[in-house]
Amino acid sequence: MSAVYIIGTDTDVGKTFVCAGLCWALREKGYNVGYFKPVLTGAIRSGSMLIPQDTEFVVKFAKINEDVYKLTPFICEKPASPHIAAGIENKDIDVDRIKQTFEDLSKNYEFIMIEGCGGLAVPLKEQNNQFYMQYQLIKELCNNVILVTTTKLGTINHTILTVEFAKAYGLCLKGIIVNMYKNESDEDKVIKTIAEFTNIPILAKVDLIRGCVNCKDENKFKNVFEKCFNNDTIMKIMGVFEC
Numbered sequence: 001m002s003a004v005y006i007i008g009t010d011t012d013v014g015k016t017f018v019c020a021g022l023c024w025a026l027r028e029k030g031y032n033v034g035y036f037k038p039v040l041t042g043a044i045r046s047g048s049m050l051i052p053q054d055t056e057f058v059v060k061f062a063k064i065n066e067d068v069y070k071l072t073p074f075i076c077e078k079p080a081s082p083h084i085a086a087g088i089e090n091k092d093i094d095v096d097r098i099k100q101t102f103e104d105l106s107k108n109y110e111f112i113m114i115e116g117c118g119g120l121a122v123p124l125k126e127q128n129n130q131f132y133m134q135y136q137l138i139k140e141l142c143n144n145v146i147l148v149t150t151t152k153l154g155t156i157n158h159t160i161l162t163v164e165f166a167k168a169y170g171l172c173l174k175g176i177i178v179n180m181y182k183n184e185s186d187e188d189k190v191i192k193t194i195a196e197f198t199n200i201p202i203l204a205k206v207d208l209i210r211g212c213v214n215c216k217d218e219n220k221f222k223n224v225f226e227k228c229f230n231n232d233t234i235m236k237i238m239g240v241f242e243c
């Protein structure tokens with residue numbers, strides 16, 4: 001089994017969107033790809049249930065036949081850092097349970113795409129004034145990372161900081177996917193600056209789907225993903241999977 005950790009320069013950069021597109025594109029090509037979201041915060045409440053919306057979106061779009069609660073072992077309602085949300089909701093984010101779930105999933109899938117919660121330096125839990133950080137889980141679970149960023153103003157700083165953090169903490173950052181690409185002037189200069197400074201390959205640019213950001217038009221999504229995750233890109237990304 002091979003896996004890759006999808007992390008972002010921030011929350012809301014499109015990790016889920018990219019995971020959904022990649023899982024869909026790879027499964028369309030016959031790869032047995034699964035998805036795993038160890039920790040999710042900001043879940044949607046439906047009566048007594050908390051809905052892990054990231055997981056729900058990915059499994060539905062990529063037609064992954066798995067229980068979303070198995071794929072998302074730790075779900076918090078508060079849209080906050082996991083250590084804060086879990087503290088408020090009296091949930092203990094058990095790393096051994098995350099590892100066991102990952103091991104169980106690895107028996108069913110050839111490839112697993114793991115979505116992080118926010119960025120690298122997010123505290124997943126706090127115990128005795130000690131933080132357990134997302135980058136630590138990545139190193140223990142699958143130190144094979146793709147970074148999702150955007151071209152919004154500020155991204156040069158955010159992306160370079162994230163890459164330097166990854167290097168400093170021994171993470172294997174294999175590539176960058178630029179999401180919400182508008183194909184406007186200067187965007188490619190931003191991307192070129194990031195590529196040259198970090199020396200990390202730009203694996204793909206995923207177009208911004210204009211109009212309703214949460215549009216449910218799957219065909220619009222598929223058109224973008226077919227274009228952005230073409231055969232060359234898929235081969236590059238398949239070269240990144242290992243663990």
Ligand SMILES: Nc1ncnc2c1ncn2[C@@H]1O[C@H](COP(=O)(O)OP(=O)(O)OP(=O)(O)O)[C@@H](O)[C@H]1O
Binds near residue numbers: 014054179181207
């Ligand atoms: N390329 C895109 N075109 C249009 N909308 C997008 C695109 N990428 C992401 N979005 C939208 O932007 C919002 C944030 O995307 P997404 O939920 O994938 O971010 P995320 O990094 O997974 O966030 P989180 O940290 O909460 O997991 C969502 O409403 C999503 O539909």
Ligand SMILES: C[C@H](N)[C@H](N)CCCCCC(=O)O
Binds near residue numbers: 041081082
């Ligand atoms: C709620 C949000 N959408 C994410 N799931 C959680 C992001 C945690 C970010 C923590 C931080 O960097 O301040």
Ligand SMILES: [Mg+2]
Binds near residue numbers: 115
């Ligand atoms: Mg997400």
